[in-house]
Amino acid sequence: MKPDEQADQDASTGRVDLQREGPTATVVLNRPERRNALDAAMWGSLAEHFRxxxxxxxxxxxxxxxxxxxSFSPGADIGEFETHRSDAASARDYGAVMDRTYDAIRGCPVPVIAAINGPCTGAGLVLALLCDIRIATSGSVFGAPVSRLGLAMPYPEYAVLWQSAGPAKTLELLFEARVISAAEAAAIGLVNRVVADDALDACLRESVDRIIAGAPLVHRWHKAFSRRMSAGGDWPADEVAASYDSFATDDYREGYRAFLEKRRPAFKGR
Known part of the structure; x- marks a missing residue:
């Protein structure tokens, strides 16, 4: 392979970066020349980082x-479809890789915020919906126009959209293949907050600061409660009893004492 051909190949291959700053980690889809469309390697890296x-x-x-x-992400790289998803069998194999990534994001025990700018469509929308909080710029767009590609959204992805938007809006988005504005996405519950294009970083910082000021064990419990609620069914007595475990933590005692003493609590995560 010639050097310039190698350079072209490297430039077209995306990566996922992980940065850690104190109590906060940032995972960045990094393939800006393709607006962060995810190739097979990126799906694997994203899962590895979240694990x-x-x-x-x-x-x-x-x-x-x-x-x-x-950009956030328009989803899976359509340029790989002919080589990686050329038939039902290969699509199932590729889908299994994507599903492992989705499971890794679900399995993150701490709050996850999606910072959305630009396109957030297809599998990119699914990634955002798996996050706990979604903050989008007013210029962001959302949708799942998979019918224009002649493909159905498989059950694992469909379930994520259905749970967020409900049956009627899910079918509307899929049938009409519309790409909607951030304002409309907020109106149907796909995003929590819409901010000006130049205000995303500041709003994100405020949200992170509010989260890390709270009791970290409580955030982990609430995430676990949410997953349990999504699973449905009755709650056994032992699960109900365990939902009171926060009252046995040092952070609980610190929290109510700080309130009574009119000071900011210093939570330790124990």
Missing amino acids: SLAAADDSLRCVVLSGAGG
């Missing part, structure tokens, strides 16, 4: 998922 965060020390309190170059 490492799930196993991180207890000082981790918040994770931010964002995209480089002013």
Whole structure:
């Protein structure tokens, strides 16, 4: 392979960066020349990073998922479809890789914020919806126009969209293949907050600061409660009893004492 051909190949290959700053980790989809469309290697890296965060020390309190170059992600790289998803069997294999990534994001025990700018469509929308909080710029756009590609959204991804938007809006988005504005996405519950294009970083910082000021064990419990609620079914007596375990922590005692003493609590995560 000629050097210039190697350079072209390297330039077209995306990566996922992981940065850690104190109690906060940032995961960045980094393929700006393709607006952060995810290739097969990126799906694997994204899963690996989130698995490492799930196993991180207890000082981790918040994770931010964002995209480089002013875009979040339009989803999976369509340029790989002919080689990686050329038929049902290969699509199932590729889908299994994506599903492992989705599971890794779900398994992150601390709050995850999606910082959304630009396109957030297809599998990129699914990634954002798996985050706990979604903050989008007013110029962001959302959708799942998979029918224009002649493909159905598989159950694992469909379930994520259905749970967020509900059956009627999910079918509307899929049937009409519309790409909607951030304002409309907020109106149907796909994003939590819409901010001016130049205010994303500041709003994100405020959200992170509020999260890390809270009791970290409580955030982990609330995430676990949310997953349990999504699973449905009755709550056994032992699960109900365990939901009161926070009252046995040092952070609980610190929290109410700080309130009574009119000071800011210093939570230790124990």
